[in-house]
Amino acid sequence: MASTAMTTRNGGGVMRTPNPTGLAEVIDLILDKGLVIDVYLRVSLVGIELLTVDARIVVASVDTYLRFAEAVNRLDLTETDESKGLPDLFGDAEEDGAQRKTKGALEGAKTSLSDLFSSSDDEDEEEDTDDEDEDEERPRRRRRRTASGDSEERPRRRRAAARK
């Protein structure tokens, strides 16, 4: 997102934006989140396609794997400037790759986030994975969530109306 007049940039690569001034950040919040009464949700997504072009769904796929392998192959690992780049956050440089979990980052992050806070949001707040991607020309379909939430664990997916 481009910086705006409202944005302040401090040292250390930290940017603060007091208001959601960019459309992308507004979309993130208000199309996906917030209180909703399903039967009264009436949104026409017509015309929004241009607005969500930068929304990519991160999915682990064979393409991603090949791209990672290729990119790592190209890395010049002799360049060992310790002062630059991301730190090794694992602390233990010799961690066995095979031991690593392969589950998604989000699930992990979510678990650790909710573990930290004792607050008892019951974990059924998963967004239903709506398949409204195809019908951006029509008013958004009503969404209905079962009261108890189906126990299926689905990743929270980002709407990508424009991608099809």
Next chain:
Amino acid sequence: MYVYGVVRADAEPRLPDTGIDGRPVGRLAEGEVAAVVGDAAEGPVRASRRNLMAHSRVLQSVLETPCDVLPMRFGVVMPDAAALRDELLVAHAAELAAQLDVVSGKVELDVTVSCPEEAILRAVVAGNRQLADAARQAAGHHQRIAAGEAIAAGVADYREAVAARALEELGPFATDAVADEPHTDEELLRAAFLVERGRIDGVDAALERLGAALGDEARVRSVGPVPPYHFVDLALQERAWA
């Protein structure tokens, strides 16, 4: 009637003159709670740039009053004032009051951490040289996929480590947090924090520390305070009569 959000009945939120479709914004109270509403045209609400920003602007204005607010998702339209009273403010009075208590005096801060992909891969490989060796020695399609999959797992672990570090820094200043799925491969973290208004400065300082810990190539970004969209993320059900 377009619904922007819900506040306490005795609150006096600052409202902009106009909202969605340039129409006036007002308030409708019933019992303990009140809805921030606007006139709505017939038919679905067009998710235009102007309308999306208008929805956000109305709620920002309420939040900055300062005033506790439960933000509605974009596009909730009720047929008339009677329906709004009966089916939202009365039918869900207890849930709304309880939610308002949860977010009382608090705001949401949205934090993302991103970094060029090459730097992420470099950090992952630096932590586990075998990943690089496997990528280099991979002969053929299947071995390349396997090497890439191991790297992807390393990236996922790195994301978790970033999330853990972010929690370490920001957790003490927040009462709740939610992680979203990253939107791009360059994102390491996308999370929302529920923070008491008085602790926003603490979060700012924590973000600086996080930025310093993650080095030059990582970008830490925070948006907010915003209404607690992530922490009222629930669907109100129609009341069953039978």
